[in-house]
Amino acid sequence: MTRMARAFAMFWWDFLVGDTPELTIGVLVALGAVYLFPKGSTVAGTVLYAVVVVTVALSLTIEARRMAKRSGRSR
Amino acid sequence: MSSFVLVAAVFLASSVEMVEALTIVLAAGTRSWRSALEGTGVAIVVLGLLVGIVGIPLVKYVPISTMRLVIGALLLIFGLQWLRKAILRASGLKAMHNEDEIYQKEVARLGAIPGSTTGRDATAFTVAFKGVVLEGLEVVIVVLTLGVANHRLALAAYAAAAAVLIIGLIGVVVSRQLSKVPENAMKMAVGLMLVSFGSFWSGEGMGVHWPLSDLSILGLIALYGLATSIMIKVLGGVRPRLATAEEAR
Numbered sequence: 001m002t003r004m005a006r007a008f009a010m011f012w013w014d015f016l017v018g019d020t021p022e023l024t025i026g027v028l029v030a031l032g033a034v035y036l037f038p039k040g041s042t043v044a045g046t047v048l049y050a051v052v053v054v055t056v057a058l059s060l061t062i063e064a065r066r067m068a069k070r071s072g073r074s075r
Numbered sequence: 076m077s078s079f080v081l082v083a084a085v086f087l088a089s090s091v092e093m094v095e096a097l098t099i100v101l102a103a104g105t106r107s108w109r110s111a112l113e114g115t116g117v118a119i120v121v122l123g124l125l126v127g128i129v130g131i132p133l134v135k136y137v138p139i140s141t142m143r144l145v146i147g148a149l150l151l152i153f154g155l156q157w158l159r160k161a162i163l164r165a166s167g168l169k170a171m172h173n174e175d176e177i178y179q180k181e182v183a184r185l186g187a188i189p190g191s192t193t194g195r196d197a198t199a200f201t202v203a204f205k206g207v208v209l210e211g212l213e214v215v216i217v218v219l220t221l222g223v224a225n226h227r228l229a230l231a232a233y234a235a236a237a238a239v240l241i242i243g244l245i246g247v248v249v250s251r252q253l254s255k256v257p258e259n260a261m262k263m264a265v266g267l268m269l270v271s272f273g274s275f276w277s278g279e280g281m282g283v284h285w286p287l288s289d290l291s292i293l294g295l296i297a298l299y300g301l302a303t304s305i306m307i308k309v310l311g312g313v314r315p316r317l318a319t320a321e322e323a324r
Contacts, residue, residue: 015153015216016149016152018156020155020156020159023152023155023156023159024152026155027148027151027152027155028148030151031144031148031277031281034277034278034281034283035281037283038282039281039282040282040284041282041283041284042283042284042285042286044278044281044282044283044284045274045278045283045284045285045291048274048277048278048283049274049295049298049299052151052155052270052274052299053299053302055155056155056158056159056162056302056303056306057302057306059155059159060159060162060163060306060310063159063163063168064168064310064313067168
């Protein structure tokens with residue numbers, strides 16, 4: 001039973017976080033930012049879009065840096 | 076309108092996963108076709124039951140605004156993971172998914188395991204079953220999230236079933252893995268749709284006013300598409316620098 005619960009938790013952890021925790025954090029930040037706006041706001045949608053785009057860009061930058069570091073280390 | 080995008084997103088996501096599952100099933104089939112097909116059939120039934128058991132109570136008993144917020148967040152995370160991978164592949168920073176190579180490796184691995192080559196084969200059954208269930212779980216998540224948030228679970232399930240049937244039939248007709256399928260382009264399209272749906276539903280769940288209502292989903296797809304193409308261009312410029320560093324070793 002414990003093993004099953006552990007496997008279930010691991011599945012969701014891998015699914016939601018995995019090796020890109022920055023994406024999960026970015027989505028939480030985006031939703032947190034939307035929460036600060038009053039209901040019925042149109043600007044909140046723009047903020048959500050902007051934070052999501054910045055999140056992907058950030059994640060890609062992290063990956064490109066990781067690759068550069070790897071290739072630099074193997075030189 | 077959102078029904079069309081829903082069907083397109085589910086169909087494409089299911090097709091991508093089905094192509095990957097098909098490679099495993101075809102490799103398992105080199106040991107025993109009968110067992111590989113039995114494993115595939117059982118896996119599809121299990122996945123279908125999962126959609127019914129989890130999806131129907133969600134549609135019936137959970138308030139729609141709560142559902143949309145939670146599902147929107149899940150779609151955003153899931154979609155961003157697909158999109159990120161597709162951008163890295165399109166810009167050349169990550170190797171493309173090579174179905175031919177995966178197939179050859181799987182056939183070689185399975186060939187090394189002793190067992191029957193005719194009739195029932197436990198290894199072929201297990202490999203096909205596991206492959207279809209694992210690849211299919213992502214389809215189940217897409218069907219559940221998009222289907223439940225749109226209150227069109229049946230439509231989403233039909234779209235997934237159509238993809239499974241069509242890709243399966245093509246696989247049977249050409250009787251080989253579908254390495255020519257533009258998997259990355261499909262993955263990118265799905266990523267864009269999931270992120271757009273995710274933004275729309277999570278926003279709706281938190282009371283965001285989308286000026287064009289459901290039509291905003293198309294606007295979001297276009298805007299995310301624009302940002303994606305810029306990112307691919309920028310990363311494409313980074314690639315030669317990384318390659319030069321690699322060559323200098």
